[in-house]
Amino acid sequence: MSASGRAVAVAGFGYSTVHRGPSPTVEVLTTDACVASIADAGLAPADIDGMFEYQIGNESPKCHYMQRALRTGDLAAYADIMGTGASGLAGALAAVDAVASGACETALAFRGMQQQAGNTGSASGDPLPQAGGSPMHDELVAPFGMFGIIPGIALRMQRRSFEYGGRPEDYGHIAINARRWAALNERAIQRAPLTMEAYLSSRMLCDPLRLLDCDYPVSGACAVIVTTVERARSLRHPVVEVAAHAQATGDGDWVHGTDLLYGGAPRCAERLWHRSGLTPADMDLAQLYDGFTYITLAWLEALGFCGFGEAGDWLEDGRMIGPGGGLPLNTTGGQLAEGRLHGLSGLAEAVCQLRGDAGARQVPHARHAVVAVSAGPQCGGMILRGR
Amino acid sequence: MSGRGTIFSFTVIRRAFHPGFAADLPYVVALVELAEQAGLHLITSIVGDAAQLRIGAEVAVEFEPYGDFARPVFRPLARGSAA
Numbered sequence: 093m094s095a096s097g098r099a100v101a102v103a104g105f106g107y108s109t110v111h112r113g114p115s116p117t118v119e120v121l122t123t124d125a126c127v128a129s130i131a132d133a134g135l136a137p138a139d140i141d142g143m144f145e146y147q148i149g150n151e152s153p154k155c156h157y158m159q160r161a162l163r164t165g166d167l168a169a170y171a172d173i174m175g176t177g178a179s180g181l182a183g184a185l186a187a188v189d190a191v192a193s194g195a196c197e198t199a200l201a202f203r204g205m206q207q208q209a210g211n212t213g214s215a216s217g218d219p220l221p222q223a224g225g226s227p228m229h230d231e232l233v234a235p236f237g238m239f240g241i242i243p244g245i246a247l248r249m250q251r252r253s254f255e256y257g258g259r260p261e262d263y264g265h266i267a268i269n270a271r272r273w274a275a276l277n278e279r280a281i282q283r284a285p286l287t288m289e290a291y292l293s294s295r296m297l298c299d300p301l302r303l304l305d306c307d308y309p310v311s312g313a314c315a316v317i318v319t320t321v322e323r324a325r326s327l328r329h330p331v332v333e334v335a336a337h338a339q340a341t342g343d344g345d346w347v348h349g350t351d352l353l354y355g356g357a358p359r360c361a362e363r364l365w366h367r368s369g370l371t372p373a374d375m376d377l378a379q380l381y382d383g384f385t386y387i388t389l390a391w392l393e394a395l396g397f398c399g400f401g402e403a404g405d406w407l408e409d410g411r412m413i414g415p416g417g418g419l420p421l422n423t424t425g426g427q428l429a430e431g432r433l434h435g436l437s438g439l440a441e442a443v444c445q446l447r448g449d450a451g452a453r454q455v456p457h458a459r460h461a462v463v464a465v466s467a468g469p470q471c472g473g474m475i476l477r478g479r
Numbered sequence: 480m481s482g483r484g485t486i487f488s489f490t491v492i493r494r495a496f497h498p499g500f501a502a503d504l505p506y507v508v509a510l511v512e513l514a515e516q517a518g519l520h521l522i523t524s525i526v527g528d529a530a531q532l533r534i535g536a537e538v539a540v541e542f543e544p545y546g547d548f549a550r551p552v553f554r555p556l557a558r559g560s561a562a
Binding site for chain 2 (some may be wrong): 232233234235236237238239240242243246247248250251254295296297298299300301347348350352
């Protein structure tokens with residue numbers, strides 16, 4: 093019941109190695125992830141007839157590069173998605189549409205990351221993004237010293253505090269949870285435990301946003317294989333079906349908009365639940381974007397796991413979202429601790445969990461998972477159904 | 480336009496996100512909702528008494544010389560003066 097069209101499955105996923113500091117080029121890393129995903133599905137490059145990827149703008153390989161690197165042959169459906177889009181999930185969302193519609197049979201979606209400050213949690217010593225952008229930004233925003241997305245998230249956190257109260261510790265539980273799961277994930281970069289004291293004493297970047305509210309920039313790549321459920325049944329893994337997929341923008345951008353706190357997330361959530369016929373209570377785990385801790389809290393509330401403004405109490409000091417909790421959340425460590433793979437890793441991990449292949453971090457009896465990526469004006473999500 | 484508004488949200492920038500603003504640290508970036516229309520928000524800065532920096536505070540525009548141009552910034556109104 094994933095919108096209309098053919099039933100669709102995610103039949104494979106793959107990662108490159110993930111690096112902090114010196115690394116192979118982003119072309120090598122992305123190719124590695126794509127090769128791994130095709131092999132994981134038990135397919136050959138010649139089986140790929142669709143290809144979709146997201147990037148912010150010219151920082152990673154495009155479809156033509158990957159077509160030649162993999163020698164896939166002709167592509168019946170393809171697109172490079174840039175800028176506006178559901179970040180790392182955007183390629184996978186487009187792949188689902190293309191397979192569901194019959195535009196192609198088996199699509200590869202990928203996201204390649206080269207460690208940089210970029211547009212999200214860039215709080216390290218990494219190079220800063222180039223100043224400037226649209227005329228609107230240059231005239232109305234830049235003169236006040238607002239660049240990149242970190243100050244925009246800080247404005248949301250301050251407003252959230254005004255409207256709903258809450259404590260800094262609410263965000264801290266998201267950061268601590270990421271490290272707890274990362275300790276069980278050999279690919280993760282930040283595997284050392286984090287204490288609340290260390291979170292609270294991390295450097296204030298833009299009040300009330302701290303360094304450890306930001307994701308951890310890395311170099312690495314992730315890829316997934318999308319095909320029909322019918323085809324997936326003949327492949328090597330248990331079928332993980334896309335029960336629903338959805339996007340939303342709200343009415344704003346990262347600076348302006350009438351719903352500064354949630355943007356399009358509530359509409360994206362409505363579409364996911366309506367299209368899947370499922371509810372938050374049906375979910376066995378969640379992979380909710382954590383480019384900033386704020387975003388994860390906003391998704392928990394927008395998806396209806398708790399009421400708006402109630403995530404702080406709902407977390408039960410982190411017990412709810414940790415190993416053994418009621419809603420295991422971001423079970424790789426996510427962007428905060430595995431490293432910033434820009435959200436496609438959330439889909440790969442949901443598939444891994446629903447297949448029962450997650451090893452030390454496996455959520456017992458996992459059948460349904462929700463994935464949500466980016467936030468505010470660039471929302472996208474999926475609900476996955478396993479065995 | 481009246482040049483009046485209220486602080487919708489704000490942050491204190493403590494890290495330079497552009498080298499041109501490093502000398503200004505720390506500085507305030509705010510969203511001000513203009514009095515004329517709900518939801519009409521401007522990115523701006525707030526000048527004056529830091530103790531009055533709070534969401535909901537009433538503010539009035541000033542044009543602050545900045546390099547070769549002037550920036551519209553806002554100053555909190557003293558309580559009782561918002562007639």
